Amino acid sequence: MSEIAARPVKTPDLASLGVIRSRPLVIVDVDEVLGLFMQGFGDYLALQGLEFRLERFALFQNIYRPGETEHLDINVGKSHFDDFFRHACGDMALAEGGSEALRDLSRIANIVILTNAPGQARLARARWLGRHRMDYPLVLNSGPKGPLAAAMARQVSAPVAFVDDMLSNLDSVAEHAPGISRFQTVADPRLRDLAPSKPDMHRRIDDWDALRQAIEAAIS
Ligand SMILES: [Mg+2]
DSSP, X not given: OOOOOOOOOOOOOGGGGTOOTTSXXXXXXXXXXXXXXXXXXXXXXXXXXXEEOOSSSOSGGGEEOTTOSSOOOHHHHHHHHHHHHHHTGGGOOBOTTHHHHHHHHTTTSEEEEEEEOOXXXXXXXXXXXXXXXXXXXXXXXXXXXXXXXXXXXXXXSSOEEEEESOHHHHHHHHHHOTTSEEEEOOOOGGGTTTSOOOTTTSEEXXXXXXXXXXXXXXXX
């Protein structure tokens, strides 16, 4: 999940990232897809004496001081979010089965990690991915992911799949690149009932083994 403000993002040259034009491409999110972001952010907030209450599928509206009923000021929440990415996002727990699924998919497709994270998180994020055997090309984005996903899809001649937890990103991809196969997945079991879905528009599969099979079928 991410609610950081959009900033202009340069289109990556996939060939320079080692992506082969004629191979299928799988574009994968990190937070709440490959890693348990909400859990990691919640643990970080607890160290700051704050509570992260899983009341809705949102970030800043879920941060409270203990005992209070009004959530923390949104801008204060955002500064904690930036600090989490600066200091603590390298400790995030893995989504079950994600790393293995990508390893299997990488035999038939190129994988590109597309994450909405602030620039200061790049190194920690790349290290986290590498430590968990997911050292695929890493692209940082800001705001809805459709424009960048479309720009990447234009650089390959084979089928493309896109995986994310957030409807806003899936809707954006549907709008900008309707030919991309879209999959929604929510890694943290505690969030699955809270996460809004549009199963008629974007397939929703929360289990990585089943998701891998569905992606394989879509890009083969
Ligand atoms: Mg996400």
